[in-house]
Amino acid sequence: MSLALVLAALDDPAAGAGEARQLRLYRLLKAAILEGRLAPGARLPGTRQLAADVGMARNCVLFAYQLLLAEGFVEADRGGTRVAVLPLGMAARSPQRGPAGADRLSRRAHQLPAINRSESLLPFAPGVPDLNAFPWATWARFLHRAWGEVTARQLAYAEPGGEPDLRRAVAAFLSARRGVACTPEQVFIVAGGQVALDACARLLADSGDTVWLENPCYPAARNVMLAAGLTPVAVDVDRDGMAPASGLWQAAPPRLVYVTPSHQYPLGSVLSLERRLALLAGVEAGGGWLIEDDYDSDFNHAQPGARPLPAIQGLRPEAPVIYVGTFSKLLYPGLRIAYMVVPRWAASGLGEGIRKLYRGGQAVEQRALARLLESGQLTRHLRRMAPLYRERQAALRAALQAGFGAGCPVLGGQAGLHLVLGLPASVPDTALAEAALEQGLAPRPLSAYYVGTTPDNGLVLGYGLTGVARIPELVTRLVGVAEKVRKAGGVSS
Template sequence: MDPPVPDKGSTSTLLAAPLVLNGGDTLQQQLCQRIKRAILAGQLPAGTRLPATRQLAQDLQVSRNTVINAWTQLQAEGYLISDRQGSRVSPIALPASAAADVSSEAPVADRVALLHSSHRYSREEMPLRAGVPALTHFPFAAWRRALNRVLNDTPQRLLGYGDPLGEMALRAALAQHLSLTRGVRCQPQQIVITEGAQQALSLCVTLLSNPGDVGWVEDPGYRGAKAAMLAGNLRVQPVAVDAQGLAPDARLWQHAAPRLIYCSPTHQYPTGAVMSAARRLALLAKAQAHQAWIIEDDYDGDFRYVGEPIGAMQGMTPGAPVIYIGSFSKTLFPALRLGFMVLPATLAASLRPALHELLRGGNRLEQQALAAFIASGDFTRHLSKMRRLYRQRQQTLRQALQETLGAQVALLGGECGMHLVLRLADEIDDAALAARLWQAGYAPAALSGYCAGDAPLRGLVLGYGNTSNAQLQAGARQIGRLLAGRY
């Protein structure tokens, strides 16, 4: 279906009306504000294709640079998306901004109708969803070059099954990247390419445990780890998390000794706790003594904003009993569906026959393209750009929440990643609050949903990766209004 376009009358009114120097706002600022207002009011629906900059400059009788600079600013704020076909209204610009302008006193049905009047949004597209990267900032040109290099190099050989463990070009590029940026000790032969980190988790359960074994998961923690263990008929044991990460006590080691231990030590999900060096070393020693395997999920360690990057636990000691897993869902884009796991050398050798039976080397074109993307330096440049963007967006969200809820508002997880946790009082029903926010066009998660037990933590997990500054500010105001009116 073609993108919607405004009718000629609205185009004339919204875009072609003259800009006037009035001693206040510049022509560029006037044009930016005009487009913003039209988007927020629903007059320019999501997906609307805007006129070419050259034509619009002629219509407005301004320089083309004025229009280009306005479009660049609107793209940076998340209102527009630009590609080789031109510029169009962002599919994520309308919901949060519109929600901010709708009175919290209005009926929910009215607000939902307004939000969805011009575009139907999936939960994945909605602002404040955790774990979604800035998709409008993906470097399509560089990725296209990498794909073209692969397609131009005898693609027929890549159409059949490949190495079940993954394309060696990608494994070699990834081994070098992980060694330099994450301190991972590995050779390409230790890496297995998977269809996302979730498949890596499932393979760990399948290959390293038996039904009835005990699997430890963080509490609160990533629900996918628990799901993978339950699917393998493991007995899941939640382990409390404190300010230093996973905190098992001696009784757990004695009475619920694990076969598998899942943890995210660099940036615990969702609280953001960083596991201390002492606790990491103690966990490694205990796991070794109990013949347990640690699954280290480094889901967003590439995005750290305070001090130097924190290296992987896997690289702290030689021969560590750690399976290191990750994916490109957050560093590139989720639909790529490429992840990986790094096995200890001895384990990689012993598991190779089983992996050859379980896996069928696919996604070969994408794997080769990703190898070229990494080798060219484009991946590193993209990560650097995203660090700057996410740092700035996090600061915007933090400031907006402090202005709305007070300077002493409790925020967790701010040193890394693409989300913050807004801690709330125990009497707040965070699930009900999250549901109300969803109705208003936002998709944060309730912190209690990641917890086990009868006394869950209360709060909101707020993603800022794929959410513009305007949406972050509007979302903070909406949270404040709902809390003030108790939802």
């Protein structure tokens, strides 16, 4: 089938109102592959040619191709990019209603809160870096070199625990950037942050064990713990991070404690040194584990040029701490490469458990990432992006304060790529988020991150994707939507 027919909808406004063209290109190509309209083995045009054909920046085409490559829909070789042969059963089929329908799901499946990521490339979507600013051409060169070194081993399952070159490079990177004390043997590469959390939940705790979660909390982390059959205990967060109530260590002793100390998600607080030491002492005394999700540690805005507070793991390297992180904010979320750093004394046992539970993959991408880290290119990219993100945050903070007034506090901002806007009770955050999405904006309601009956009311607003010039107009649009929601009595129309 002609690729021209597949791309005919690229500029059709009815095909994806408010959707970025690079995302629409990815979606159209993916749908055509799934439906068989682009046959296995079919060659896709080079990125420069396709960019010229559709009037799009080459980086946007690279973005679409890299997502398709990461998800296995295309393959890259010396001749370019071709459609991959999909596994049996992966092609799209007419939906069929199975016996008993959703009743066949487990009770745990029904308990999982919904997470909507369909709007992740719209303005104000939190947790997304500026994908257009990433040096895709540089990354493509490292990938090309890695593919040029491919042997049968790289095409089979990846090395258990990850490619040795990447484990060495990650250990060096974390030592220099985050004060993590580890050897390459303590580093395990897994397919994304949620797989790392799943490994912690299944290998460090048993069904029914207690896990402390921040309140508010990263929803995907809560889902992982629920799916593993653990019993979550919501621990409130204040300006200094997780704040266990007096007596909670005795009333609900945790097997696992999950924290995002570098930039609490979503409120943005930084866990104080006193709290870090107290949590370490608590898990050591109780025979538990601390899971340190170093979310949003890459960009420190509080003191430009200064190193952020070192990782908890570096305070006592032999403590029962699992340090978890990804390259999603520096590379792109679809890469699905994460790392776990485990204590030296637990590396053998945890490594064996990881090998038994999960199959490794993306050996070629791992080799390319190792070279990227070793070259210093990723660190240079981080240094280029840090002032850009600080400028965007300052513009967003100023626009929010001007548009919403002093009655709506702006929280967070010491690190990361998002801010939190407090809202009055007359403007429910869920209704405002739904109405904003209809206007092409994707903030998330703060209340959705909470467990309990009296959550805070506000919006989580990402600024990673949004240029400074667009921020005032977008905030003005959001102010207008908020006013409509308020006048409608908190119901979006």
